[in-house]
Structures are given as structure tokens and as C-alpha cells.
Amino acid sequence: MRRVVFNQKGGVGKSSIACNLAAVSAAAGYKTLVVDLDPQANSSHYLLGSGLESVDRTLADFFAQTLSSGSGKVSAEQYVVETPFENLWVMPSSPDLADLQHKLESRYKIQKLRKLLKELKSSYERVYIDTAPSFNFYTVSALIAADRCLIPFDCDSFARQALYGLLSELEDIREEHNEDLLIEGIVVNQFQSRAALPKKILDELIAEGLPVLPVYISSSIRMRESHEACAPLVYLDGRHKLTQQFIELHDHLESR
Numbered sequence: 001m002r003r004v005v006f007n008q009k010g011g012v013g014k015s016s017i018a019c020n021l022a023a024v025s026a027a028a029g030y031k032t033l034v035v036d037l038d039p040q041a042n043s044s045h046y047l048l049g050s051g052l053e054s055v056d057r058t059l060a061d062f063f064a065q066t067l068s069s070g071s072g073k074v075s076a077e078q079y080v081v082e083t084p085f086e087n088l089w090v091m092p093s094s095p096d097l098a099d100l101q102h103k104l105e106s107r108y109k110i111q112k113l114r115k116l117l118k119e120l121k122s123s124y125e126r127v128y129i130d131t132a133p134s135f136n137f138y139t140v141s142a143l144i145a146a147d148r149c150l151i152p153f154d155c156d157s158f159a160r161q162a163l164y165g166l167l168s169e170l171e172d173i174r175e176e177h178n179e180d181l182l183i184e185g186i187v188v189n190q191f192q193s194r195a196a197l198p199k200k201i202l203d204e205l206i207a208e209g210l211p212v213l214p215v216y217i218s219s220s221i222r223m224r225e226s227h228e229a230c231a232p233l234v235y236l237d238g239r240h241k242l243t244q245q246f247i248e249l250h251d252h253l254e255s256r
Contacts (some may be wrong), residue, residue: 002117002127004146008144009162010133011022012152013189015042016223022128023232026087033080033124035059035117036093037138043130044092046165047083049230055081060096067103070175072120075121085235089124105137105145110177113138114145135169143173148184152211155191155198160205167210184253185213192219215249218242 005018009189019034026032037059038044044052062079080089104110117127123222129142143149153159167183174181186205192198192218220242226233232242 062095
């Protein structure tokens with residue numbers, strides 16, 4: 001299973017959702033890999049902390065290698081870094097990804113990530129791909145490489161308008177590049193149960209037939225504390241309400 005977490009809107013919690021679902025997956029016993037395609041490298045820092053500074057190879061090195069026909073090929077496994085958490089690995093990102101994008105686009109390297117992850121298919125049971133908040137080369141590469149897609153959503157009117165365009169673009173990707181891509185659903189994040197507007201927006205989206213997943217992720221300072229500690233919630237505070245929501249969401253997705 002290769003699952004991409006994507007929304008063009010920033011600040012909706014892509015990295016938090018990808019890393020925490022991956023952590024729950026690892027804690028459940030699945031060999032799990034996080035692929036960080038965002039040049040900001042938030043997922044990489046979340047899972048590795050200060051260890052990110054000593055990483056030998058990142059995904060920027062992988063994509064640079066695809067542009068250099070004269071260099072020897074490095075195996076896919078050499079871009080994988082072990083995290084401090086059992087059963088959890090990461091392919092770390094780098095700001096250098098941004099500098100490579102134009103060259104990769106012009107030389108049509110859009111299938112390279114898919115081939116890389118296919119090399120690792122027998123090594124990892126679950127793969128979570130984090131993306132930047134834009135429809136760029138790396139995002140399209142991820143959508144081509146994945147078989148499932150989760151869309152984080154933060155119950156905002158602007159986010160709602162952007163959601164319709166995003167669903168249309170994802171359908172285009174399915175038709176043109178990856179007919180096996182399944183839109184698993186919309187992950188409601190930073191949900192405030194006592195506020196009227198979020199509930200109204202969600203009721204309307206559900207009435208429209210959009211695939212809103214039934215488990216909502218609450219807004220909580222515990223998430224920021226988790227980022228600061230460089231420890232996903234299942235390791236930081238297994239009994240916390242937010243942790244239990246991620247476990248419930250993970251189990252719901254696994255049961256489908």
C-alpha cells in the first residue's frame with residue numbers, strides 16, 4: 001500500500017497526518033516507510049529530529065542522480081533512513097529538491113519515484129508520502145507512484161472552494177497517469193466540535209456525496225508539543241484523545 005497525503009492548501013496538517021498515521025502503522029507491527037517530498041522537510045525533521053543533520057543521502061540526491069547518466073546507480077534502500085522508532089523508516093527531504101524541479105520537468109522524470117518505490121515493494125508493507133502544498137512535479141510524481149490518496153481538510157470556507165478544484169485535478173491524474181489511484185477520502189483535521197461553522201460545512205459536504213471520512217482529528221496543543229519533541233503522538237502520549245483519533249482513523253482505513 002502506497003498512500004499519498006495531499007492538499008494544495010497549506011497549513012492543513014499534511015505532514016502531521018502522514019507521520020502520525022505512519023507511526024500508528026509502525027506501532028501496529030507493519031514495516032512502514034515515510035517518503036518526504038516537501039522541500040521544507042517537516043516530516044523528516046519530525047521523525048529524525050537532530051539526526052536529520054547527519055543523513056548521508058536525501059531524495060534530492062536521488063532525483064539529482066536520475067539527471068546524471070554518467071554516475072553509478074545507487075540502490076533504493078540507500079536513500080532510506082531508520083528512525084528512532086521501531087518499524088518506521090523515512091526517505092528524507094532536502095531544500096535542494098526545489099532547485100532540481102525545473103530540470104526534472106524538462107527531462108520528463110515523472111515516473112522515477114514510482115520506479116524507486118517499486119524497488120522497495122517487498123521491504124515495506126505500508127508507505128506514506130508527504131507532499132508540498134502545490135501541484136508541482138513532486139506532487140504529480142507522488143500521485144503517479146501511489147495507489148491511494150488522503151485529502152486533509154480544515155473546515156474553512158476557502159478550503160472548501162479549493163477542495164472542488166483539487167478533486168477535479170485528482171480525477172485528471174487518474175485518467176491520464178494512474179487509473180489505479182483511489183481517492184480514499186477527506187481527513188477532517190483541526191476540528192472544533194463546539195463551533196457551528198465546521199459542523200455546517202461538513203454536513204453540506206457529506207450531503208453532496210463527498211468522501212468525508214467518519215473519524216475527525218481534533219485541534220489540540222498536544223500536536224505542537226509532538227512536533228517540538230520530534231515524536232509522533234503514539235510514542236509521546238498513547239492515551240491522549242488525539243492519539244486515539246489517529247489510531248481510530250488508521251484502523252478505519254485498514255478495514256476498508
